[in-house]
Amino acid sequence: MKRFSDYFYSQHTPVKDTVLHVLAESCDSANVVQLILAGHGRLLMKLNKRGETALHLAARNGHLGIVRALIDYAKSEAGHWFPPCSDRRKRMLRMASVAGNTALHEAVWNNFYDIAKLLVQEDPEFRYPHNYALETPLYVAVEKGRHNIMVLILESCKTPSYLGPGYKTALHAASILNSPESMKLILEKLPNLIKNVDIFGWTALHYAAKFNHQEIARLLLSADRSTAYVAAKTDGFKTALHIAVINGHVVLVQDILSHCPDCWVQITGKSRNILHLAIKHEKGEVLEFVLQNSWASKLINQNDNEGNTPLHLYVATKNLDGNCLVNHPFVDVNSFDNSNSTPLDRIVRDDQLSERQILIKDELEQAGGTRGYRNVATVKKNLRASSPDEVKKVEKLAANFSIVATLIATVTFAAGFTIPGGYYSDGPHKGMAVLGKKAAFITFVISDSLAMFASIDAVLGLIRLFQTKNYRLK
Incomplete structure (x- = not known):
């Protein structure tokens, strides 16, 4: 005849939740958990259809008493278990669901600090892996703004993991969310993350440049100014300076150049310098700042991969005021691109000019601009x-x-x-x-x-x- 304990063990809901799962999800009743486990200890590690133990559900719902009761039972001599009980405790704490989530993932997501503290203190040596969405508990804590849990993990775990989706790190998340406090602690505990790049080839400094997070950028540059020279290999070899220029963040441009005075020489994969980018994206304030510097004379007539100088790109702009460029003492208003066209050659016939084109045409002609002559001999x-x-x-x-x-x-x-x-x-x-x-x-x-x-x-x-x-x- 089938034993009653076996019958009790086999009973479950349509999603294979046992009575222990149901209790862990519905209320924080540690005494009832102890009574159930006393007679049916095998339910401790029983999985539901999602691959979750009762510990996962208790951590998700903030039932600290049940979490403690489950851990205490795993540590005790009760029941029959081999290998020793310490291994039973570690195995339960480290078990991942079908989605790859541990109980600590659940506690962090739902912002249950006391449960996270208990879980981390019980197994500080464990390097919590990422789940199938590439989220580690530390990354989730930073991304969700759980600062106290982030501090707990960094200070309690001996080797905390830090990855997030798209190969971002916790440092990327702190930069994106503009959290200087988190940034300082991560840089202190995990300094090597400063040059880690995500799937786009971006460092944390790239994101600070993108979102104009000036304090974050200063922290990163002070920690390691060489991060300003990291070019995004999967995003056109753009540096953080290029990103700041494209987005028109002139103060951040100044900050980067103050830490790395020579990084203005770097070009993108299309061989465009920061002056090309300021004009292409019509960032007038950045344009004026660049032209005020002595090194602007080395940028102003550089050609990109198509032979365009910054002045060639200016002809195609819609609203940019480029007088400071057209009348710059070092600009060559009659430079040629790869098709042997001058900037004025980019302007179409007079009867087809828009008001904007007429304005640029007049500016170029007043500055001495002419149409090209190199192609005259090829066709009548x-x-x-x-x-x-x-x-x-x-x-x-x-x-x-x-x-x-x-x-x-x-x-x-x-x-x-x-x-x-x-x-x-x-x-x-x-x-x-x-x-x-x-x-x-x-x-x-x-x-x-x-x-x-x-x-x-x-x-x-x-x-x-x-x-x-x-x-x-x-």
């Missing part, structure tokens, strides 16, 4: 391709012309052999055209020859045009 009238669509239209039109010209050349060439009226087959004029002395025939021969040579010339000209591929629409 210095055609300029103002857009890829226009280039395609020209190519299609030229292709059609070449077909027509080829047909004309073929027909006119054939007409020279099959002339109207035919030839004399005998007599003194054998082989001569029958209509050779007629005015209309002479006119036909001359017209046919002109048509043939003109069409051949047109075909050859179009072939040369396609070979150069440097033509432009004006």
Whole structure:
């Protein structure tokens, strides 16, 4: 006959919660837990459908009395257990659910400090792993703003783990949430995290630059100023300075440069310097600050991967006031990009200019800007391709012309052999055209020859045009 204890052990809800699970979730009754475990100790480690023990549920619901009763029973000599009871306690504390969560994860998420303290003190050697969402208890504590639990973990755990989603660390989270107190303690306990990068290649300093968290940035730069030189390999090799410029945080730009005066030389993966970025993203305050520095003369005419100088990028802006750039004493207003275009070449025909383009055109011309001359020899009238669509239209039109010209050349060439009226087959004029002395025939021969040579010339000209591929629409 089946023993009653076995029957009690096998009873559960549809989600496989045992009576101990139900009690741990519903109320904080330590005495009842002790009574249940006294007769049915095997329920201590019994898992529900989510892979959770009663300890998980008690920690999630803040039932400190039950958490303590479960731990005390695991430490006791009660029941039959092998190996020793100390291992039973550690095993229970370290058990992870189907989602990878330990009881400490549950306590941190729900901000139950006393339960977190009890769990950590019972097993300070354990390096709590991340769950399947890549969240460690320490990262969750920082991200959720549980400062007292964060302090508890950092000070009680001998080797605290720190990872979060996207390979962020607790230091990233402190930077994003703008928590200087957390930042100071993490830097003290885990100083090596300062150069750790996430999935985007960003350090904690990148995030401080993104969100303009100036105190956080100063703490990081004071701890290790070399973090300012870390370039995000998976985000266009941007440094924290580049991020600060892109977002227009001029004070943070100044702070970074005050700690690392030479980091202005770094460029992005597109070979753009901070002046390129300030203009591209239309950050006027940053632009003015950069141009006030003596080293701006080394940036102002640099080319990116497409040959653009900062002035080339200025032509495409919508609202930026770039007078300080156009009239800078070191700017080359007639510099060429990779397609041999000057900044003024970027402006389309006068009858198509917007008010903004007219303004920039006037600024460039007053500063001595001119249209380029390097492409003049390639195509008549210095055609300029103002857009890829226009280039395609020209190519299609030229292709059609070449077909027509080829047909004309073929027909006119054939007409020279099959002339109207035919030839004399005998007599003194054998082989001569029958209509050779007629005015209309002479006119036909001359017209046919002109048509043939003109069409051949047109075909050859179009072939040369396609070979150069440097033509432009004006």
